[in-house]
Amino acid sequence: MEAKKLLLQANLKAxxxxxxxxxxxxxxxxxxxxxxxxxxxxxxxxxxSLATVYxxxxxxxxxxxxxxxxxxxxxVRFDPNLSSHGHIxxxxxxxxxxxxxxxxxxxxSNFFKKKKVKNFHIKKISLNIMGTKIDPDKSMSIK
Amino acid sequence: MEAKKLLLQANLKAxxxxxxxxxxxxxxxxxxxxxxxxxxxxxxxxxxSLATVYxxxxxxxxxxxxxxxxxxxxxVRFDPNLSSHGHIxxxxxxxxxxxxxxxxxxxxSNFFKKKKVKNFHIKKISLNIMGTKIDPDKSMSIK
DNA sequence: ATCACTGCAAATTATTTGCATCTCG
DNA sequence: CGAGATGCAAATAATTTGCAGTGAT
Numbered sequence: 001m002e003a004k005k006l007l008l009q010a011n012l013k014a015x016x017x018x019x020x021x022x023x024x025x026x027x028x029x030x031x032x033x034x035x036x037x038x039x040x041x042x043x044x045x046x047x048x049s050l051a052t053v054y055x056x057x058x059x060x061x062x063x064x065x066x067x068x069x070x071x072x073x074x075x076v077r078f079d080p081n082l083s084s085h086g087h088i089x090x091x092x093x094x095x096x097x098x099x100x101x102x103x104x105x106x107x108x109s110n111f112f113k114k115k116k117v118k119n120f121h122i123k124k125i126s127l128n129i130m131g132t133k134i135d136p137d138k139s140m141s142i143k
Numbered sequence: 144m145e146a147k148k149l150l151l152q153a154n155l156k157a158x159x160x161x162x163x164x165x166x167x168x169x170x171x172x173x174x175x176x177x178x179x180x181x182x183x184x185x186x187x188x189x190x191x192s193l194a195t196v197y198x199x200x201x202x203x204x205x206x207x208x209x210x211x212x213x214x215x216x217x218x219v220r221f222d223p224n225l226s227s228h229g230h231i232x233x234x235x236x237x238x239x240x241x242x243x244x245x246x247x248x249x250x251x252s253n254f255f256k257k258k259k260v261k262n263f264h265i266k267k268i269s270l271n272i273m274g275t276k277i278d279p280d281k282s283m284s285i286k
Numbered sequence: 287a288t289c290a291c292t293g294c295a296a297a298t299t300a301t302t303t304g305c306a307t308c309t310c311g
Numbered sequence: 312c313g314a315g316a317t318g319c320a321a322a323t324a325a326t327t328t329g330c331a332g333t334g335a336t
Contacts, residue, residue: 013310015316034300049318054301056316088260104254108270111247117231120283123274127251131266140263156290156335177325192293197326199291219325 002026010063020044021056025066031077031087031096069096086127088140093133099142145169153206163187164199168209174220174230174239212239229270231283236276242285 003022007014024040025032032040038053057078061068067079069087077096079087086099108125133140146165150157167183168175175183181196200221204211210222212230220239222230228243251268276283 013315015310017317047318051302051319052317059316088263090263091266099260101258104251104258107250107254108247111250112272115244115247115285117272117274118284119277119281120231120233121274121277122272123234124272126271126273128269128271129255129260129265129267130269131260131264134262134264138262141261142258158291158335160292190293194294194327195292202291 006065010065012059012063017041017045017048017052018056020048021053022060022065025060025078025080028080031069031079033077037078084125086129088129088142089131090133090140091130093136095133095139097140099127099129101142149208153208155202155206160184160188160191160195161199164196165203165208168203168221168223171223174212174222176220180221227268229272231272231285232274233276233283234273236279238276238282240283242270242272244285 003019003026004014006022007018012018021037021041024037024044034050034053034057037057038048038050041048041053057066057068060066061078064082067082069077069079079098081098083100084105086104088097088099089095104127108127112122112125146162146169147157149165150161155161164180164184167180167187177193177196177200180200181191181193184191184196200209200211203209204221207225210225212220212222222241224241226243227248228241229247231240231242232238247270251270255265255268
């Protein structure tokens with residue numbers, strides 16, 4: 001039970017609903033919304049309430065187990081991928097894919113080592129690439 | 144009347160409320176919320192309705208006159224600065240300042256010239272730096 | 287004159303909260 | 312056992328919509 005361990009490490013009570021939600025999140029390869037997670041978890045726990053899903057996702061992102069992101073359209077989504085990465089949004093289809101490139105990470109973090117932001121402690125840098133798909137039926141991808 | 148010209152260029156009818164809102168936006172050095180703009184415009188047009196402000200800001204961002212941004216907390220804000228720039232968010236105070244650096248822009252755009260994103264047409268790249276202020280009474284700034 | 291824009295109020299949607307009950311540790 | 316989590320329903324917040332009247336081109 002991977003999820004249980006993660007929860008305890010984060011000082012969260014490992015309730016059934018939390019374990020189910022976390023397992024679903026870890027299996028997710030996309031960036032689910034609250035409603036997505038509600039629908040998914042309802043399959044396993046039909047009695048789960050939407051408020052619990054809200055509270056749970058919130059406590060997960062508080063604890064740093066997942067990240068909260070927002071699309072340009074203002075839709076709240078959750079990102080189970082914690083490693084430093086960017087996002088590619090298609091502003092037509094609202095698709096999001098993760099973007100990860102070591103070279104870019106180096107580039108940006110080196111840059112900010114030189115250029116200091118004054119009176120500010122940087123916690124996270126995120127790069128968002130917005131645009132549109134050329135062939136709407138295929139998905140976008142990184143070379 | 145700078146605003147009027149901009150509106151006509153964007154194929155939007157130059158109504159009084161739109162001109163007032165756009166002028167306020169152009170004078171703004173920060174990233175106002177809908178409510179901010181409602182309060183400001185109400186000073187000049189006491190009868191203006193909140194729905195109009197919503198619709199107006201929406202049509203402006205549709206037309207590309209301003210940009211819609213979102214804080215990590217999900218607050219919708221508008222950014223009258225259209226040139227390519229990033230944002231520095233303080234996750235405690237919800238302050239946002241623009242971040243612009245030519246060197247960084249070069250760095251990132253060169254990077255994406257090499258690394259192609261397949262089946263995707265990039266429209267905008269935005270870099271968001273999240274963190275906290277060290278001295279909460281002062282503002283953050285870039286060296 | 288036409289068609290888009292405005293303002294109002296009502297509707298919708300998203301999210302939060304209070305509280306009684308239950309569960310993990 | 313006790314702190315903290317859950318589920319429900321109700322509350323709040325944010326945004327949108329329909330529509331009649333108004334105004335810009």
